[in-house]
Amino acid sequence: MKDDKDNKKKWSRRDILKASVALGAAGATPAFFMKDAWAENAIGNYPVKGKTLTLGFNVPQTGAYADEGADELRAFKLAVKHLNGEGKDDGMLSTMKPLALTGNGVLGKKVTYVTGDTQTKSDAARASAKRMIEKDKVLMISGGSSSGVAIAVQGLCQEAGVIFMAGLTHSNDTTGKDKRRYGFRHFFNAKMSGSALGPILKKEMGTERKAYHLTADYTWGWTQEESMRETTEALGWKTVKAVKTPVGAGDFSQYITPILNSGADTLILNHYGKDMINSLTQAVQFGLRDKQVNGKNFEIIVPLFSRLMAQGAGDNIKGILGSTNWNWALKDAGSQAFVKSFGAEYGAPPSMAAHTCYVQTLLYADACERAGTFYPPKVIRALEGFKFDGMGNGATEYRAEDHQCFKDVLVVRGKENPSSQFDLLEIVQEVPRSQVEYDAKIFGGDLGPYKG
């Protein structure tokens, strides 16, 4: 007993000093180099329980953008089929490069989904997203057809530690001053629209124009106007007046009549959806397109075009210039694979909203595979700076600094002689990505932390 007691190691002064140094060194070592520094603690709905991965598709199922929302939902469902290897073909899984997905779910889990209705209202969209996060335990939310909604849901997702892969949102703010670590946008933005349109406006309309802006009075409209003014004023155009119009004004005639006598020879309609349809229709009715001002033909520009919206404007869209994120008529392998797959499933071509939602779902799933985990911070890191191709817009990059995708942008024009009910926009130019890139710092904002 005595021997045992004597043999028992006693802490010497030297041992204590050594231990102190070791502990101090460990404490001073950057967490980056330590094992488990990125320990996958619970965040949001991680870790995933069960054999399925649930995604939340939050789209406008009622309200003015319900048709666009329905098309987004079709695309999401198709993406899930492709991820699970249940589609008639593989869609863009056959063209995306690099690709970690195998068509056998994600990380061995079958992909399922729940849907919500944003109603294109921020409060309803947040309530729907909250329900998805808390009740349905979704790991990722995607969808939407409005920047106001996207920014609201993105903020909620950041707080909840759930990744948000934005649908159709075109405001600079989404990946600018309101950017979030957990939010990613594949869709282009107002700044990129302006940059893409600039050279074509110069070529077709010259450098001595007087522009009048009608602008939807919310985040998207403001940034669209700002970007178009920046572009056109750089060309030498003068801005005669920029007038904010209430969203959903219906009859825009009282905003159009002042244009007649304003001296402007160009009208820039920073409107989208129903507002664009109504204001364009009424501008044409007021004879703006038949006018000659300052010795020039009066021109109308719609910076953001969508095929679904072009249908609503009927013949009034013919000859009008604008920009779009993607069009089903593109001939690259990725676009063709998606159009073929979507067409076989639903009998119609996908809209640009459908395209971006489909791509976003695949990109999220692929990032999980590459990260080897659903742990959000690691998935975010897998998406940040990710370079890929074969998804419809040429070589694309998810810029790490602001989570904005950079890719080619389409400048389009309302087609004069459509060959079918879907053939409404002709592609004027596929503007290369290099022309629409900009410094991430110009819009400010802060992505925030990785851990929720």
Add this chain to the structure above:
Amino acid sequence: MEDILIQILNGLDKGGAYALIALGLTLTFGTLGVVNFAHGALFMLGAFCAVSTHKLLTLSVKVRDESITYFEAYKEQPYLEIWWGDTGTAIIDYAVPISILVTIPIMLIIGVVMERGLIQRFYKREHADQILVTFGLAIVIQELIRTFYGANPIPTAAPDIVSGSAAIGAFFGLSENLVYPWWRLIYLAFAGVIITAVFSFLKFTTYGMVVRAGMSDRDTVGLLGIDIGRRFTTVFGLAAIVTGLAGAMYVPILPPDYHMGMDFLVLSFVVVVVGGMGSLGGAVAAGFLLGLLQSFASMNEVKAIIPGIDQIIIYLVAIIILLVRPRGLMGREGVMDD
């Protein structure tokens, strides 16, 4: 000067639409005492009568675009054009005016069915019950329309001959910039004709006189052995026709969608309240007044002085009128006074 003239025209044109919608609503309230929140839906249904007429006239042979293999892309050629050539094209071109003939019987039927089938059961109930049931009905109608026609607006053009603008300035020796769309001028004239017809009907026909008597004192008219209930049903049908026609003719101005009724509902109530609940003349006067005010408030010169005034002017006027004269501009004594 040109700016003022064009805003006056714009205000009258807007006012024409407001007056027509409010006239229908006032007829319903004045005769039946029902606060009909489905009134906007009647306006929307009228618009869709025009859309449906256009769709019917453009029933087409689909010619496949063979270059597209992934889905069914086709170009349509209307049967009327195949059968009758230019005559067929002309008939399609006049779809909106032709739709007036379709809208009248359809809206009459809808109005009568709505009144006999639902609203008459709520005559003696609280206004809150009436609002709830008619608002519910409006939602059902709009969702039915969305199911069949989708959520996107549906473009339906005016006839080619009146699709451009009238050179009013040049005609009067003023600036060439003073132009106004032909169809809006036609709409204004149309509103004038309908308003005159309704007033003449009520003023100069025996039927109309009985209805007006019923509006003033239903019980006494009933004691005289007149089935005033049946006449009120007819008036409800008439209100539906007026509102439906307002919607049908509005289609080239505003491509209709399923939600357009709700968009006009609040506005039409404001017009009626400002004009005076139950006052037909008040509804018409308030419609034009608010149209003019809204138009002038949207002038850049006015907005430079009071920013945002264009978005609140109508409601601001409504508040002032209700504060100063609760029964509205031309409201009958006793109505909305308590």
